[in-house]
Amino acid sequence: MTPDxxxxxxxxxxxxxxxxxxxxxxxxxxxxxSAGIGDETRARIxxxxxxxxxxxxRLARALVEGRSxxxxxxxxxxxxxxxxxxxxxIEDGATAMGATTLLTHGQRDxxxxxxxxxxxxxxxVEGLVLVGSRIPVAALERLGRTLPTIVIGRLEAPxxxxxxxxxxxxxxxxLAVRHLAALGHTHxxxxxxxxxxxxxxxxxxxxxxxxxxxxxxHATVHARERVDxxxxxxxxxxxxxxxxxxxxxxxxxxxxxxxxxxDAASASGASLPDDLSVVGYDNSTISxxxxxxxxxxxxxxxxxxxxxxxxxxxxxxxxxxDRHEVLLPTLVVRGSTAAPRSAxxxxxxxxxxxGQALPADAGMADPSDGWTTTxxxx
Amino acid sequence: MTPDxxxxxxxxxxxxxxxxxxxxxxxxxxxxxSAGIGDETRARIxxxxxxxxxxxxRLARALVEGRSxxxxxxxxxxxxxxxxxxxxxIEDGATAMGATTLLTHGQRDxxxxxxxxxxxxxxxVEGLVLVGSRIPVAALERLGRTLPTIVIGRLEAPxxxxxxxxxxxxxxxxLAVRHLAALGHTHxxxxxxxxxxxxxxxxxxxxxxxxxxxxxxHATVHARERVDxxxxxxxxxxxxxxxxxxxxxxxxxxxxxxxxxxDAASASGASLPDDLSVVGYDNSTISxxxxxxxxxxxxxxxxxxxxxxxxxxxxxxxxxxDRHEVLLPTLVVRGSTAAPRSAxxxxxxxxxxxGQALPADAGMADPSDGWTTTxxxx
DNA sequence: GAACAGAACTGGAACGTTCCAGTCGCATCG
DNA sequence: CGATGCGACTGGAACGTTCCAGTTCTGTTC
Numbered sequence: 001m002t003p004d005x006x007x008x009x010x011x012x013x014x015x016x017x018x019x020x021x022x023x024x025x026x027x028x029x030x031x032x033x034s035a036g037i038g039d040e041t042r043a044r045i046x047x048x049x050x051x052x053x054x055x056x057x058r059l060a061r062a063l064v065e066g067r068s069x070x071x072x073x074x075x076x077x078x079x080x081x082x083x084x085x086x087x088x089x090i091e092d093g094a095t096a097m098g099a100t101t102l103l104t105h106g107q108r109d110x111x112x113x114x115x116x117x118x119x120x121x122x123x124x125v126e127g128l129v130l131v132g133s134r135i136p137v138a139a140l141e142r143l144g145r146t147l148p149t150i151v152i153g154r155l156e157a158p159x160x161x162x163x164x165x166x167x168x169x170x171x172x173x174x175l176a177v178r179h180l181a182a183l184g185h186t187h188x189x190x191x192x193x194x195x196x197x198x199x200x201x202x203x204x205x206x207x208x209x210x211x212x213x214x215x216x217x218h219a220t221v222h223a224r225e226r227v228d229x230x231x232x233x234x235x236x237x238x239x240x241x242x243x244x245x246x247x248x249x250x251x252x253x254x255x256x257x258x259x260x261x262x263d264a265a266s267a268s269g270a271s272l273p274d275d276l277s278v279v280g281y282d283n284s285t286i287s288x289x290x291x292x293x294x295x296x297x298x299x300x301x302x303x304x305x306x307x308x309x310x311x312x313x314x315x316x317x318x319x320x321x322d323r324h325e326v327l328l329p330t331l332v333v334r335g336s337t338a339a340p341r342s343a344x345x346x347x348x349x350x351x352x353x354x355g356q357a358l359p360a361d362a363g364m365a366d367p368s369d370g371w372t373t374t375x376x377x378x
Numbered sequence: 379m380t381p382d383x384x385x386x387x388x389x390x391x392x393x394x395x396x397x398x399x400x401x402x403x404x405x406x407x408x409x410x411x412s413a414g415i416g417d418e419t420r421a422r423i424x425x426x427x428x429x430x431x432x433x434x435x436r437l438a439r440a441l442v443e444g445r446s447x448x449x450x451x452x453x454x455x456x457x458x459x460x461x462x463x464x465x466x467x468i469e470d471g472a473t474a475m476g477a478t479t480l481l482t483h484g485q486r487d488x489x490x491x492x493x494x495x496x497x498x499x500x501x502x503v504e505g506l507v508l509v510g511s512r513i514p515v516a517a518l519e520r521l522g523r524t525l526p527t528i529v530i531g532r533l534e535a536p537x538x539x540x541x542x543x544x545x546x547x548x549x550x551x552x553l554a555v556r557h558l559a560a561l562g563h564t565h566x567x568x569x570x571x572x573x574x575x576x577x578x579x580x581x582x583x584x585x586x587x588x589x590x591x592x593x594x595x596h597a598t599v600h601a602r603e604r605v606d607x608x609x610x611x612x613x614x615x616x617x618x619x620x621x622x623x624x625x626x627x628x629x630x631x632x633x634x635x636x637x638x639x640x641d642a643a644s645a646s647g648a649s650l651p652d653d654l655s656v657v658g659y660d661n662s663t664i665s666x667x668x669x670x671x672x673x674x675x676x677x678x679x680x681x682x683x684x685x686x687x688x689x690x691x692x693x694x695x696x697x698x699x700d701r702h703e704v705l706l707p708t709l710v711v712r713g714s715t716a717a718p719r720s721a722x723x724x725x726x727x728x729x730x731x732x733g734q735a736l737p738a739d740a741g742m743a744d745p746s747d748g749w750t751t752t753x754x755x756x
Numbered sequence: 757g758a759a760c761a762g763a764a765c766t767g768g769a770a771c772g773t774t775c776c777a778g779t780c781g782c783a784t785c786g
Numbered sequence: 787c788g789a790t791g792c793g794a795c796t797g798g799a800a801c802g803t804t805c806c807a808g809t810t811c812t813g814t815t816c
Contacts, residue, residue: 012802012803023767024803028803028804056802056803057803059446059802060801060802061802062771063802063803064804066771078465081459085457087483101482103481104479119436122434122436142431289668291668390772401795410774416794437773441772441773442800443775
């Protein structure tokens with residue numbers, strides 16, 4: 001049985017005031033720890049508040065203060081553990097600036113995402129972080145005009161008033177290809193999981209790196225046929241990639257695709273990593289579950305989160321220029337990559353020990369902070 | 379460059395009223411679609427609102443209405459994809475009752491969880507759903523007295539005013555053991571991942587089911603030594619479970635533990651599922667990634683979510699008695715279970731085809747709705 | 757002992773809504 | 787033709803805070 005909650009009105013500042021025999025202003029002062037109130041009175045007020053279980057009404061406060069101290073985070077897909085570490089980073093940053101984080105998820109659906117954003121705006125959030133969200137460009141432009149907005153992930157084109165944080169897909173892809181080449185692979189194929197901007201630039205970087213390494217003639221891209229549903233025939237693409245007997249290594253544009261390749265290879269009787277080396281992208285939980293464990297490009301997710309919070313703080317402090325950050329990924333080497341059967345490593349390259357992280361090309365940025373800044377295009 | 383947002387005050391209902399040449403009340407009426415306003419005037423007001431980009435301030439509305447139309451959901455661990463489907467269910471239910479869902483995560487930490495709950499209370503949420511959250515009992519009791527609270531997961535002991543939704547661990551464990559026995563296994567071991575209530579009752583059900591099947595003498599429980607950190611030596615336990623040559627099957631108390639068992643078995647040269655059958659619990663993404671794919675007990679997660687929303691609605695409609703639901707799990711049979719090498723199946727049991735779901739024992743509940751109700755203890 | 761300073765506290769206004777008790781004008785009715 | 791009723795609209799109060807301009811009181815200074 002539960003006490004009748006409807007009858008028990010939630011205590012307000014006035015109830016506390018009445019009990020302590022002071023005015024509501026005194027209570028407000030005491031609760032917020034402001035000066036201008038005696039220690040003795042303050043203690044009494046605090047005690048009274050405690051006794052009747054007073055809890056400040058954040059809605060009312062937000063209304064009068066004109067600021068909600070709320071930051072909205074929209075996740076495209078809650079089930080993607082990829083997002084989790086980013087969120088943790090955002091939360092830490094937001095907490096540091098005295099704000100609290102409100103999460104919602106768009107369920108991979110632009111329409112739902114827009115609805116969620118609307119409801120966050122209704123709650124007067126002071127800033128918005130969209131994590132890998134799919135949202136119509138028009139809506140994003142409106143947001144850029146309305147409040148500080150940070151997008152984590154790659155945008156088709158920059159939107160005025162919207163900051164972005166992405167990882168350097170070029171560098172990541174290069175890292176993967178160079179790792180395979182250093183092991184002695186020459187016939188390195190690429191499996192591209194989607195046509196979204198991130199996958200596209202990984203593919204381009206794959207091609208250019210192959211070219212630069214003099215392996216251009218051996219480059220092959222296995223992409224999906226343009227089917228509308230996205231996860232349509234990834235397995236078919238993987239099977240296609242695995243059939244070519246000359247291919248000894250595959251760089252996949254994400255871990256899910258890499259998993260499909262590993263499955264296809266095993267199904268055709270290949271033994272991993274001896275017959276086929278596989279590199280994924282995202283360093284998701286998949287990479288630690290699958291056997292052999294997957295070598296994968298890792299994005300600095302916690303950093304992405306704290307950076308988002310930092311950029312939000314800047315915006316709130318008055319920054320009006322757009323900022324676009326590109327972070328350098330690293331490669332986490334695990335058991336899915338090894339020298340091909342026919343050849344040893346071409347150089348004193350990575351030893352391939354499980355879980356060893358390699359920083360992105362040191363020539364491109366200072367590896368000590370792990371990321372670099374690029375200015376947006378016109 | 380961004381327009382100076384600070385200068386642009388967010389338009390209010392009064393701005394709309396001024397522009398449309400009516401009173402604020404008329405605008406309020408028009409926006410909410412109430413009667414008492416002419417079609418022509420309404421259209422004009424709506425147009426004006428659109429023009430100046432008016433957006434209702436939910437805070438102010440909540441303040442005066444005394445209800446926020448907000449439901450708070452606290453996730454213990456965002457990275458656990460287990461939760462995702464539950465959240466989707468809650469959201470659907472909440473949307474149906476005209477409320478929106480606010481997510482936060484407790485980061486597996488009781489203290490942080492309490493903080494998150496506090497901030498949700500400050501936002502005047504009308505109900506709270508805690509998903510697998512670890513929160514001090516004292517705090518939970520306070521919540522039970524304050525507002526409708528639903529806990530998804532098993533509680534040590536019922537808390538007055540708090541509803542619970544859990545899956546029937548007994549039935550789930552029985553399902554797993556019976557499946558293995560039907561395949562012909564007699565030496566079925568159990569690996570217990572934790573000492574939390576759910577794992578404990580799975581273990582008890584394992585033991586009693588073994589007993590009932592006349593396999594009591596062959597029952598062995600491999601539990602963790604009492605180490606404070608939870609994931610401490612799961613692998614060691616798994617290795618221990620795998621060393622006994624007579625053991626041909628293992629029922630693990632969750633998928634993570636099952637994965638450890640599979641790893642340990644592979645490491646010791648066993649081939650799965652021929653040398654060892656493994657059953658997990660949770661039917662998490664792990665079970666679909668690992669090879670062979672893991673047979674696992676599945677909890678009706680979407681149902682748990684919608685049920686939570688339903689129970690919340692009941693509470694808001696005035697229910698004051700506590701409700702405790704126990705849902706029946708099913709078994710999803712995949713490739714990790716097969717008849718032992720030495721013996722065929724003892725009966726015309728399950729065929730073991732990949733992904734086939736078996737309902738829980740029909741004698742315990744009507745399988746058509748998939749769940750049953752149990753009344754709480756005194 | 758009057759003037760003053762400052763600390764401690766108070767009461768009203770404001771925030772952006774909804775709600776409610778009216779007011780106004782107009783058509784209908786007896 | 788005056789009363790009645792009703793639809794359309796208005797203005798003030800209220801929600802629970804914070805903020806600000808006062809007010810009171812105590813002690814200090816000349």
